[in-house]
Amino acid sequence: xxxxxxxxxxxxxxxxxxxxxxxxxxxxxxxxxxxxxxxxxxxxxxxxxxxxxxxxxxxxxxxxxxxxxxxxxxxxxxxxxxxxxxxxxxxxxxxxxxxxxxxxxxxxxxxxxxxxxxxxxxxxxxxxxxxxxxxxxxxxxxxxxxxxxxxxxxx
Amino acid sequence: xxxxxxxxxxxxxxxxxxxxxxxxxxxxxxxxxxxxxxxxxxxxxxxxxxxxxxxxxxxxxxxxxxxxxxxxxxxxxxxxxxxxxxxxxxxxxxxxxxxxxxxxxxxxxxxxxxxxxxxxxxxxxxxxxxxxxxxxxxxxxxxxxxxxxxxxxxx
Amino acid sequence: xxxxxxxxxxxxxxxxxxxxxxxxxxxxxxxxxxxxxxxxxxxxxxxxxxxxxxxxxxxxxxxxxxxxxxxxxxxxxxxxxxxxxxxxxxxxxxxxxxxxxxxxxxxxxxxxxxxxxxxxxxxxxxxxxxxxxxxxxxxxxxxxxxxxxxxxxxx
Amino acid sequence: xxxxxxxxxxxxxxxxxxxxxxxxxxxxxxxxxxxxxxxxxxxxxxxxxxxxxxxxxxxxxxxxxxxxxxxxxxxxxxxxxxxxxxxxxxxxxxxxxxxxxxxxxxxxxxxxxxxxxxxxxxxxxxxxxxxxxxxxxxxxxxxxxxxxxxxxxxx
Amino acid sequence: xxxxxxxxxxxxxxxxxxxxxxxxxxxxxxxxxxxxxxxxxxxxxxxxxxxxxxxxxxxxxxxxxxxxxxxxxxxxxxxxxxxxxxxxxxxxxxxxxxxxxxxxxxxxxxxxxxxxxxxxxxxxxxxxxxxxxxxxxxxxxxxxxxxxxxxxxxx
Amino acid sequence: xxxxxxxxxxxxxxxxxxxxxxxxxxxxxxxxxxxxxxxxxxxxxxxxxxxxxxxxxxxxxxxxxxxxxxxxxxxxxxxxxxxxxxxxxxxxxxxxxxxxxxxxxxxxxxxxxxxxxxxxxxxxxxxxxxxxxxxxxxxxxxxxxxxxxxxxxxx
Numbered sequence: 001x002x003x004x005x006x007x008x009x010x011x012x013x014x015x016x017x018x019x020x021x022x023x024x025x026x027x028x029x030x031x032x033x034x035x036x037x038x039x040x041x042x043x044x045x046x047x048x049x050x051x052x053x054x055x056x057x058x059x060x061x062x063x064x065x066x067x068x069x070x071x072x073x074x075x076x077x078x079x080x081x082x083x084x085x086x087x088x089x090x091x092x093x094x095x096x097x098x099x100x101x102x103x104x105x106x107x108x109x110x111x112x113x114x115x116x117x118x119x120x121x122x123x124x125x126x127x128x129x130x131x132x133x134x135x136x137x138x139x140x141x142x143x144x145x146x147x148x149x150x151x152x153x154x155x
Numbered sequence: 156x157x158x159x160x161x162x163x164x165x166x167x168x169x170x171x172x173x174x175x176x177x178x179x180x181x182x183x184x185x186x187x188x189x190x191x192x193x194x195x196x197x198x199x200x201x202x203x204x205x206x207x208x209x210x211x212x213x214x215x216x217x218x219x220x221x222x223x224x225x226x227x228x229x230x231x232x233x234x235x236x237x238x239x240x241x242x243x244x245x246x247x248x249x250x251x252x253x254x255x256x257x258x259x260x261x262x263x264x265x266x267x268x269x270x271x272x273x274x275x276x277x278x279x280x281x282x283x284x285x286x287x288x289x290x291x292x293x294x295x296x297x298x299x300x301x302x303x304x305x306x307x308x309x310x
Numbered sequence: 311x312x313x314x315x316x317x318x319x320x321x322x323x324x325x326x327x328x329x330x331x332x333x334x335x336x337x338x339x340x341x342x343x344x345x346x347x348x349x350x351x352x353x354x355x356x357x358x359x360x361x362x363x364x365x366x367x368x369x370x371x372x373x374x375x376x377x378x379x380x381x382x383x384x385x386x387x388x389x390x391x392x393x394x395x396x397x398x399x400x401x402x403x404x405x406x407x408x409x410x411x412x413x414x415x416x417x418x419x420x421x422x423x424x425x426x427x428x429x430x431x432x433x434x435x436x437x438x439x440x441x442x443x444x445x446x447x448x449x450x451x452x453x454x455x456x457x458x459x460x461x462x463x464x465x
Numbered sequence: 466x467x468x469x470x471x472x473x474x475x476x477x478x479x480x481x482x483x484x485x486x487x488x489x490x491x492x493x494x495x496x497x498x499x500x501x502x503x504x505x506x507x508x509x510x511x512x513x514x515x516x517x518x519x520x521x522x523x524x525x526x527x528x529x530x531x532x533x534x535x536x537x538x539x540x541x542x543x544x545x546x547x548x549x550x551x552x553x554x555x556x557x558x559x560x561x562x563x564x565x566x567x568x569x570x571x572x573x574x575x576x577x578x579x580x581x582x583x584x585x586x587x588x589x590x591x592x593x594x595x596x597x598x599x600x601x602x603x604x605x606x607x608x609x610x611x612x613x614x615x616x617x618x619x620x
Numbered sequence: 621x622x623x624x625x626x627x628x629x630x631x632x633x634x635x636x637x638x639x640x641x642x643x644x645x646x647x648x649x650x651x652x653x654x655x656x657x658x659x660x661x662x663x664x665x666x667x668x669x670x671x672x673x674x675x676x677x678x679x680x681x682x683x684x685x686x687x688x689x690x691x692x693x694x695x696x697x698x699x700x701x702x703x704x705x706x707x708x709x710x711x712x713x714x715x716x717x718x719x720x721x722x723x724x725x726x727x728x729x730x731x732x733x734x735x736x737x738x739x740x741x742x743x744x745x746x747x748x749x750x751x752x753x754x755x756x757x758x759x760x761x762x763x764x765x766x767x768x769x770x771x772x773x774x775x
Numbered sequence: 776x777x778x779x780x781x782x783x784x785x786x787x788x789x790x791x792x793x794x795x796x797x798x799x800x801x802x803x804x805x806x807x808x809x810x811x812x813x814x815x816x817x818x819x820x821x822x823x824x825x826x827x828x829x830x831x832x833x834x835x836x837x838x839x840x841x842x843x844x845x846x847x848x849x850x851x852x853x854x855x856x857x858x859x860x861x862x863x864x865x866x867x868x869x870x871x872x873x874x875x876x877x878x879x880x881x882x883x884x885x886x887x888x889x890x891x892x893x894x895x896x897x898x899x900x901x902x903x904x905x906x907x908x909x910x911x912x913x914x915x916x917x918x919x920x921x922x923x924x925x926x927x928x929x930x
Contacts, residue, residue, distance in 0.1 A: 004284040005211075007704070012207050012675070014682055016702030018644050018723045024328050031291070052167050055322070055520045056160075056228050059383050062324055063528075064226055066379055066387055069686055071219055071273050072280045073211050073679045077686055077700055080387055081415065082326030084317070103328045105701065109287070110280050117272045117291065118226050125227045125265050129159040132264070132296060132307055136186070136272065139291035152287055162549070167520070169527055171547030173489050173568045179793050210675045210787070214848045217789055218683075221844055221852055224531055228524050232531055232545055235852055236880065237791030239782070258793045260546065260568075315521075315591050322517050334638050341601070362477050365632070365830045366470075366538050369693050372634055373838075374536055376689055376697055381529055381583050382590045383521050390697055391725065392636030394627070413638045413725075419597070420590050427582045427601065428536050435537045435575050436470050442574070442606060442617055446496070446582065449601035462597055472859070477830070479837055481857030483799050483878045534841055538834050542841055542855055570856065624904040625831075632827050651911070672787050676780075676848050684846055691839055691893050692900045693831050729907070730900050737892045737911065738846050745847045745885050746780050752884070752916060752927055756806070756892065759911035772907055 005074045014074050020105040025146030028099045029112035031139035033120050035093035039131035043089050054087045054094070057123035061085035064118025065100055068111045078104040080111060085119050093134070096120055097142075107149075109141045160229045169229050175260040180301030183254045184267035186294035188275050190248035194286035198244050209242045209249070212278035216240035219273025220255055223266045233259040235266060240274050248289070251275055252297075262304075264296045315384045324384050330415040335456030338409045339422035341449035343430050345403035349441035353399050364397045364404070367433035371395035374428025375410055378421045388414040390421060395429050403444070406430055407452075417459075419451045470539045479539050485570040490611030493564045494577035496604035498585050500558035504596035508554050519552045519559070522588035526550035529583025530565055533576045543569040545576060550584050558599070561585055562607075572614075574606045625694045634694050640725040645766030648719045649732035651759035653740050655713035659751035663709050674707045674714070677743035681705035684738025685720055688731045698724040700731060705739050713754070716740055717762075727769075729761045780849045789849050795880040800921030803874045804887035806914035808895050810868035814906035818864050829862045829869070832898035836860035839893025840875055843886045853879040855886060860894050868909070871895055872917075882924075884916045 007013050035043075043053060062083045069077040082101035087094050098115035100108040120136045128134065143153040162168050190198075198208060217238045224232040237256035242249050253270035255263040275291045283289065298308040317323050345353075353363060372393045379387040392411035397404050408425035410418040430446045438444065453463040472478050500508075508518060527548045534542040547566035552559050563580035565573040585601045593599065608618040627633050655663075663673060682703045689697040702721035707714050718735035720728040740756045748754065763773040782788050810818070818828060837858045844852040857876035862869050873890035875883040895911045903909065918928040 005281050006207055010207055011706070012211050012678055012682065013705070014685075014700065014703040016721055018701035018721050052161055052165055052520060055517060056167050056524060058322055059521060059524050060226065060228050062322065063380075063383055065324075067222070067226065070683075071215065071222065072277055073215050073218075073683055075280055079389075079415075079699075080324065081328035083324040085323070086321065101326055101328050105699075109283060110276065113279065113291070114276055117276060120294075121265065121269055121272060122227055124268065125230055126160050128264060132299075133309060134295070136268070136294035137292045139275075139294075140289070141287060144287075154288060166551065167523055167527065168550070169530075169545065169548040171566050173546035173566050207675060210672060211679060213787055214676060214679050217787065218845075218848055220789075225528075228528055234544075234854075234880075235789065236793035238789040240788070241786065256791055256793050260544075316517055320517055322521050362471055362475055362830060365827060366477050366834060368632055369831060369834050370536065370538050372632065373690075373693055375634075377532070377536065381525065381532065382587055383525050385590055389699075389725075390634065391638035393634035394631075395633070396631065411636055411638050419593060420586065423589065423601070424586055427586060430604075431575065431579055431582060432537055434578065435540055438574060442609075443619060444605070446578070446604035447602045449585075449604075450599070451597060454597075464598060476861065477833055477837065478860070479840075479855065479858040481876055483856035483876050535838075538838055544854075570854075625901050626827055630827055632831050672781055672785055676787050680846065680848050687842075687846065691835065691842065692897055693835050695900055729903060730896065733899065733911070734896055737896060740914075741885065741889055741892060742847055744888065745850055748884060752919075753929060754915070756888070756914035757912045759895075759914075760909070761907060764907075774908060 012074060017076060017105045022103055022105055023146050024103045025107050026101045027108045027112040027144040028142045029116045030097045030142050031116040031120055032095050032137050033093045033123050034135040034137055036131040039127050040093060042130060053126040056126055057087055057119045058085045060122030061098055061115040061119025065111045065115040068114045071114060072110055075110050076106050078102055078106055083115060085115050094123055107144055107147050109144055113139060167229060169231060172231060172260045177258055177260055178301050179258045180262050181256045182263045182267040182299040183297045184271045185252045185297050186271040186275055187250050187292050188248045188278050189290040189292055191286040194282050195248060197285060208281040211281055212242055212274045213240045215277030216253055216270040216274025220266045220270040223269045226269060227265055230265050231261050233257055233261055238270060240270050249278055262299055262302050264299055268294060322384060324386060327386060327415045332413055332415055333456050334413045335417050336411045337418045337422040337454040338452045339426045340407045340452050341426040341430055342447050343404045343433050344445040344447055346441040349437050350403060352440060363436040366436055367397055367429045368395045370432030371408055371425040371429025375421045375425040378424045381424060382420055385420050386416050388412055388416055393425060395425050404433055417454055417457050419454055423449060477539060482541060482570045487568055487570055488611050489568045490572050491566045492573045492577040492609040493607045494581045495562045495607050496581040496585055497560050497602050498558045498588050499600040499602055501596040504592050505558060507595060518591040521591055522552055522584045523550045525587030526563055526580040526584025530576045530580040533579045536579060537575055540575050541571050543567055543571055548580060550580050559588055572609055572612050574609055578604060632694060634696060637696060637725045642723055642725055643766050644723045645727050646721045647728045647732040647764040648762045649736045650717045650762050651736040651740055652715050652757050653713045653743050654755040654757055656751040659747050660713060662750060673746040676746055677707055677739045678705045680742030681718055681735040681739025685731045685735040688734045691734060692730055695730050696726050698722055698726055703735060705735050714743055727764055727767050729764055733759060787849060792851060792880045797878055797880055798921050799878045800882050801876045802883045802887040802919040803917045804891045805872045805917050806891040806895055807870050807912050808868045808898050809910040809912055811906040814902050815868060817905060828901040831901055832862055832894045833860045835897030836873055836890040836894030840886045840890040843889045846889060847885055850885050851881050853877055853881055858890060860890050869898055882919055882922050884919055888914060
């Protein structure tokens with residue numbers, strides 16, 4: 001099996017998708033930021049900081065999705081028609097989910113993964129003074145729909 | 156304890172560091188991309204694709220470090236004086252380490268974490284046709300040196 | 311009535327437009343930069359500086375329109391098919407008009423407003439040594455055409 | 466009097482500041498977004514949307530300040546050591562203030578003006594479905610401190 | 621004959637292409653970096669550095685193609701559906717070819733030229749310690765296909 | 776001799792310059808765009824378009840210099856304290872010179888080369904409808920001053 005980003009001589013390229021049809025595609029990715037009890041308590045404490053820390057991370061994730069082709073060298077610049085980033089505080093930290101939708105020629109898995117990781121980085125930046133040991137973990141595509149390869153769901 | 160990015164009324168701001176002295180600071184972060192056996196075998200197979208897949212991810216990580224203030228809403232734009240991103244193939248996937256150095260007024264933990272995560276995203280983009288189930292995990296600061304709060308090392 | 315960028319729980323998201331049809335849409339926005347008499351006289355004085363100051367502002371506005379999705383957190387990245395920025399010197403300063411056109415799934419009001427404001431910022435940067443008290447004022451959408459909500463014209 | 470961004474033949478250039486000393490400089494700018502009564506009522510209504518709409522605008526403004534040298538053609542890329550953007554709902558709409566601080570070779574008036582205008586654009590994007598007639602007005606530098614030309618305050 | 625980027629009064633604008641049909645278009649551009657014998661020998665010497673220097677330049681070129689509308693003031697932001705950058709070591713230095721493909725409303729000549737020049741800049745950055753006298757030369761469009769003006773080939 | 780961007784194992788990295796002193800450094804680069812007689816005549820014809828075509832290219836070059844660390848993978852993000860881009864119409868086309876100045880830890884040769892090439896691309900974009908066969912040639916560093924390696928001048 002070949003790595004599709006590499007041509008027959010192994011050189012990196014942006015794969016030609018000009019002949020692929022435009023179709024509606026979605027991708028959902030998830031991930032977690034593991035935090036100390038103290039950091040979770042602050043996020044949960046219900047005064048404004050909590051809202052803002054998650055709010056800043058959510059905006060970072062949405063804007064991060066738009067920067068995917070700037071960050072991933074061989075990623076196609078594509079239209080993004082919908083991005084939703086959710087953050088939920090749990091006992092171990094914060095769970096992040098990103099859902100991205102497009103009607104274009106390539107899938108949006110990388111955009112969904114980028115949204116999750118940038119939201120996670122944005123969250124860590126907000127609480128690193130409290131918890132310098134935060135960990136980003138379990139960042140992964142959960143499902144994708146649309147496109148020639150069809151639907152895929154993590155088993 | 157307060158979240159330093161939020162002012163007394165809980166509103167997000169970029170913290171004033173204008174009075175902080177310039178000092179040499181470093182940060183090392185690490186993370187892993189978990190891959191299927193097939194994907195690891197392809198990366199290990201020693202023909203050009205392997206080099207290029209890791210090489211693209213390495214460049215993505217270095218360039219990602221430079222984009223940190225674009226990605227993290229409240230991060231200061233600072234000088235970056237050295238960035239090194241290493242990728243090592245192991246049985247479970249690829250281990251990534253980023254070391255960032257600066258002589259400036261704030262630390263570079265976010266830059267090191269960003270370098271690791273963007274390298275991980277870049278790597279996944281290279282192999283997602285082979286392994287759509289890749290997972291980014293254990294992304295964390297390992298140590299930092301310099302600055303007023305002094306050295307910190309993950310225990 | 312709801313804010314369409316916020317979902318039912320009030321969290322920011324990029325609204326899903328994947329099902330919206332592609333149609334030709336235009337938007338015209340305008341604004342003014344109020345300047346001192348001395349600054350207006352310099353802009354009017356007919357030697358090269360005048361042309362260049364307006365020329366730099368015009369280019370800033372056109373390039374600014376292209377950066378709209380980078381600047382506005384929840385704005386969709388869309389195709390821009392035509393951008394025209396006009397600056398006219400008047401007694402009180404400079405009047406700026408931007409007209410943006412696309413054939414895409416969302417309107418271009420934000421792009422037109424961004425073109426006007428960035429042109430205004432670019433102009434101020436050129437003359438702030440002469441007039442540090444310049445004011446940007448009356449930046450607003452004048453009209454839009456196309457899309458499901460149809461034409462709109464400021465009354 | 467000359468336009469400092471233009472050389473003796475009237476051609477645009479980025480002015481040489483390499484010999485200027487580094488000093489602490491601040492700038493405060495303000496502006497307003499005029500809104501319909503209905504839009505103000507929604508922003509005031511106290512459920513989550515309000516917080517988020519202002520929160521998104523605030524983040525847009527802070528990130529916008531960092532993009533100033535990308536937007537303003539002849540602006541120097543400089544360090545930003547602190548950025549604070551405040552939004553207050555008033556009867557006519559929203560008042561925006563941005564305060565920017567640096568220790569560098571040039572002033573930060575353009576950064577403060579950019580923070581205000583991008584926050585205003587971000588706010589309009591959040592409420593344009595409710596109020597397509599929003600107007601950005603009275604964007605101006607209120608004061609600056611530091612640098613060779615010294616302090617300046619709008620009279 | 622007119623310069624199409626300038627309107628009837630000579631002011632720069634982004635030309636309206638909203639009515640142009642979407643069609644598959646390609647462009648190939650080429651260029652050369654002239655290097656010293658010593659630099660060519662190092663690039664040819666077959667250990668890892670050689671691969672990496674060309675690999676970094678190739679990635680720079682591909683990513684540069686995506687940045688074309690950020691770099692060229694009046695360029696339309698368009699979809700890029702395929703980018704391939706090739707570098708070949710010859711006696712005088714390195715020959716670079718870029719081939720860009722899209723299905724959109726405008727041609728991709730500027731994207732192909734940008735890919736070649738940014739790859740050349742990336743290569744020079746890798747070897748300038750060895751050869752500070754490197755020269756970029758003969759950067760030009762070789763051919764384009766598609767679009768209303770039809771195919772064109774350098775004679 | 777080694778390629779300084781590659782470490783002992785040949786992997787790309789951003790070289791550590793944190794210990795290098797800050798000093799004033801300049802670099803001048805030049806290049807040419809070869810054009811058809813018709814294109815030169817249009818540029819020379821003295822009505823507004825001429826000024827604007829060169830003006831747009833000049834702004835593109837200055838803004839391009841600021842984007843150097845975004846374009847060149849291993850380039851340090853540094854302060855730019857002065858950028859001047861000159862374009863002169865000659866019989867064969869347009870000669871471009873860029874002079875860049877900084878007080879920082881690394882040289883600005885790449886910034887000067889980037890300014891020249893992006894100005895050249897910007898110029899070609901303005902006249903490609905008239906002359907699709909334009910060629911960028913002879914882009915090279917003419918001299919640099921400052922830094923540990925001292926002054927260098929093309930012989």
